[in-house]
Amino acid sequence: MFIDLANFLNNKDFFLPIEGRLESKSIDFGKEVNISEPIKYDGKIHRINGDKLIDVRIHYIYKGNCDRCLKPITNDVSTKLTGRLVEANTGDTITPEKFEEIIYFKNNILNIKDYIVNQVIISLPMKSLCNSDCMGLCPKCGADLNFVNCDCDLDEIDPRLEKLQNFFLKN
Ligand SMILES: [Zn+2]
Numbered sequence: 498m499f500i501d502l503a504n505f506l507n508n509k510d511f512f513l514p515i516e517g518r519l520e521s522k523s524i525d526f527g528k529e530v531n532i533s534e535p536i537k538y539d540g541k542i543h544r545i546n547g548d549k550l551i552d553v554r555i556h557y558i559y560k561g562n563c564d565r566c567l568k569p570i571t572n573d574v575s576t577k578l579t580g581r582l583v584e585a586n587t588g589d590t591i592t593p594e595k596f597e598e599i600i601y602f603k604n605n606i607l608n609i610k611d612y613i614v615n616q617v618i619i620s621l622p623m624k625s626l627c628n629s630d631c632m633g634l635c636p637k638c639g640a641d642l643n644f645v646n647c648d649c650d651l652d653e654i655d656p657r658l659e660k661l662q663n664f665f666l667k668n
């Protein structure tokens with residue numbers, strides 16, 4: 498995952514295509530994450546108005562369960578890593594523009610892996626639904642309401658809870 502920037506840096510007319518894959522098994526996400534192999538990325542490093550910019554699309558397949566009906570689902574996730582390339586340890590102070598990411602390289606070498614992993618973590622789905630209209634499971638009998646209509650009366654309070662409720666009302 499090391500990219501040699503020497504040609505790009507020495508030649509103002511160059512741009513550098515980037516393409517690669519990351520094995521998600523080799524990544525420490527800091528938590529349990531289920532991603533199909535591999536994480537793919539492609540894009541380029543180029544110059545705009547003298548700035549060295551990186552622009553990379555990232556694509557991966559995230560596996561999870563529907564938050565409502567628990568059905569296993571897969572999410573196709575596309576995200577982007579964009580930022581400004583800056584040489585580390587030059588002593589220059591860098592003031593990033595709002596929302597701009599600064600991506601550091603050292604001795605003409607860019608280690609892109611950490612930046613991609615970071616972007617994947619940011620883009621992990623917070624909520625997973627098999628379908629935005631998913632009806633979910635009946636909280637009483639567990640029936641999948643996408644397929645069946647159960648006869649449970651969901652307004653009715655569980656008798657044990659009712660006792661508790663009365664208790665709190667009295668006290
Ligand atoms: Zn669902």
Ligand SMILES: [Zn+2]
Pocket residue numbers: 635636637638639640647648649
């Ligand atoms: Zn039910």
